[in-house]
Amino acid sequence: MQILDSTWLINMIEKSGTSPEARLLAAFDILTDWLEAPSIKENLTQSVEANTAPKLLLSYLSNQAKTTKAAMPEMLAEQMIFLLSSAIQAHLHGNHQALQHAKQAAQALIKAQCEKEKLTFSINKKLYAIAAGFALIALIGGAFLIQQPNAMPIVN
Known part of the structure; x- marks a missing residue:
């Protein structure tokens, strides 16, 4: 399953935030809940998330970053994808705080791009x-x- 490139994830993100900043960060909480669901981790192979670029999510996050007036919205979206992918891998290897730590890093990136x-x-x-x-x-x-x-x- 390509969770990062799914319309399901985009729809969940869209419903989860009232502002572009909130939507940029919502994916971290959604994926935390999703990975904690029964039988998800057993059915998810570690290589699935790492091998493909999630074009749908990248496009969505780029649009949200543009709405926030980020200095470099495409770069911010790519950084968010990197954080999400890395945190999912870490979560699958037992670091259950990885997505929350990645969310904190994402908040700092958003703040830095928008404050400038x-x-x-x-x-x-x-x-x-x-x-x-x-x-x-x-x-x-x-x-x-x-x-x-x-x-x-x-x-x-």
Whole structure:
């Protein structure tokens, strides 16, 4: 079964989150529950998840990452796939906290990609405000000097 490239997983993710950020992270909890279900682990071969690229999930996660205004949405989606695949493998080898640890790493990646965009906008906004302030002062000063030509005496 190709769980990472299934419409079932996409539908579950879609239902699990109200924001793009929540949907990006929902896969970790869904897969944790799925892997803990009776008889799933016994029927899942370890090589199934590692050998194929989940194009459907990659496309979905890329679209969600774009909606979050991530700096590099395709890269973020690929990183999420890597984290999910690696965590599933670790879970199958007995590390039952792997998906939760991967989720924490994913949260940091999302935050880093989205904060950069917000930070850039915030800095640009401040720079524009400072530049506008200087321009306004220069205009007022220039207008004052034009109105009163004797305000600044010329020294010979």
